[in-house]
Amino acid sequence: MQVSLRRATPADLAFIMASERQPAFAGMVGQWPAERHEAAMASADFAYLVGSADGGPPGGFAILRDLNNRSDNIGLQRIVAAAAGQGFGRPFLTAVVDWVFTETACHRFLLEVCTDNARARHVYRSLGFAEEGLLREAVKRADGSRVDQVLMSLLRPEWAAARRG
Ligand SMILES: CC(C)(COP(=O)(O)OP(=O)(O)OC[C@H]1O[C@@H](n2cnc3c(N)ncnc32)[C@H](O)[C@@H]1OP(=O)(O)O)[C@@H](O)C(=O)NCCC(=O)NCCS
Known part of the structure; x- marks a missing residue:
């Protein structure tokens, strides 16, 4: 599957907000109201990318x-495959990682993932992200329960070495 990327526009917000609100993803990804997305999308500190398979x-x-x-640390705030578990997320994340290291000066690409999100952790690990440590009870879920997160990162030299094969 070939996944192409483009910068999102405000016209993509309905897709973005519906995707992050899927009941199956509750507790795995954050959800922002439209105003928060609009402000982030308009900010130079954020980039919104939309992926499409095979056009x-x-x-x-x-x-x-x-x-x-200033230290060239860029964070993955959120990633969602609208139809998860069907082989889109791996090539999509691969394209996102390539975008980060080719389109920016990023040295360390980092993310946080809940410890019980086994599918996402598998995909991140298999793309070379290293687990750096535990953020204990960092997330409070809607039911009041707390879950640990793992901090993961991929460094530019690691990405470059993997690209060289
Ligand atoms: C995380 C996410 C983007 C991955 O995308 P995806 O389309 O589901 O991923 P793929 O189908 O390409 O690949 C899933 C991989 O996980 C594996 N997997 C599936 N369920 C798993 C589980 N419970 N434990 C471990 N691995 C699992 C699959 O076998 C596959 O591995 P493979 O490529 O080595 O065969 C997607 O699942 C998603 O949007 N999840 C909900 C939101 C979310 O959790 N975002 C990340 C927050 S940090």
């Missing part, structure tokens, strides 16, 4: 944060 309709979105970080 088709949008299949997922990613939000990147801290694009102007």
Whole structure:
């Protein structure tokens, strides 16, 4: 599957907001109201990317944060495959990682993932992200329960070495 990326526009917000609100993803990804998305989309500190498989309709979105970080640390704020578990997320995340290291000066691409999100952790690990440590009880879920997150990152030299094969 070939996934192409483009920068999102306000016209993509309905897709983005519906995708992050899927009941099956509750507790795995954050949800922002429209005003928060609009402000982030308009900010130079964020990049919104939409991925499409083989020239088709949008299949997922990613939000990147801290694009102007002085130490070249860029964060994956959110990634969602609208139809998860069907092989889109891996090539999509691969394209997002390539975008980050080719379109920005990023040195360290980092993310946080809940420890019980086994599918996402598998995909991140298999793309070379290293687990750096535990953010204990970092997330409070809607039912009041708390869950740990794992901090993960991929460094530019690691990405470059993987590209060289
Ligand atoms: C995380 C996410 C983007 C991955 O995209 P996806 O389309 O589901 O991923 P794919 O179908 O390409 O690949 C899933 C992989 O996980 C594996 N997998 C599926 N369920 C798994 C589980 N419970 N435990 C471990 N691995 C699992 C699959 O076997 C596959 O591995 P493979 O490529 O080595 O065969 C997507 O699942 C998603 O949007 N999830 C909801 C939102 C979310 O969790 N975002 C990340 C927050 S940090």
